[in-house]
Amino acid sequence: MLICGVDEAGRGPLVGSVFAAAVILPDVHSIVGLADSKKLSEKQRDKLAVQIMSQSVAWAVASATATEIDQLNILQATMLAMSRAVTALSVLPDEVLVDGNRTPILNIPSRAIIKGDATEQCISAASILAKVNRDAEAYALDLLYPEYGFAKHKGYGTALHLKALKEFGPIPEHRVSFAPVRAAFAQRILFE
Known part of the structure; x- marks a missing residue:
């Protein structure tokens, strides 16, 4: 059974997109140190992201733009980014586990797990990929607007x-x- 973890990053900032990642980990992998991305240093997240991308059965990262956030509201834009991430997977999972208290509308059985990024490895992996991509956008914006x-x-x-x-x-x-x-x-x- 293929289980997909989903998490987001970037709900709180005043600028940029909200990102979501979906990750299907294999039953056996050698990724050590998976945890809630907020509990890891940037260096740890970057190192783990490479391992997650190379060892996952499938992974995808998607976003909803600042314009979409303004049009929909941050919660609905987050759900949109999550559903985009799941549908972008190269392999469809049998079940989706989402960090938090609600799930996006999907054609796949899904469950919300509060603090799932601390208890489910696939959600931890998604948390890390979402955060790494969200930070990359912040760095890109910094190059455009250093002030x-x-x-x-x-x-x-x-x-x-x-x-x-x-x-x-x-x-x-x-x-x-x-x-x-x-x-x-x-x-x-x-x-x-």
Whole structure:
């Protein structure tokens, strides 16, 4: 029976896409150290991601853009990214295990498991791939917009990010439906 783990990364940031990954691990593998991606260092995640991609039966990463997040809301955009990841798999699983308390609408039996990224290896693997891809987007945005410090805060609403948002205004990749970005847009309009 092929079990697929699904998890997301990037629900909280003020900028960029929300990412989801789907991973089917083989019954036997040599990947050591799988855990919730938030409990691992960036170096550990990067190393594990390579092993996950090379040893998985199948894996896929998908996203929903900032525009889709603004149109749908963050929860629905997350579900969209998750369903995209599952449908992008080269092999269809028999069951999908999703980290959290709800599952996207799929044509495959699925179960939500709260804190599944700490208890199910396939979900841990998905958590790692989603986070690595989400961070890669933050680094790419940092190259385009170095004044925002995305490499440091990954788009979360830190003091540094909020200061840059106030000083430079939102970029096209900012999530307008998130309050600090909406406020920055309103401030820009007031002073133009």
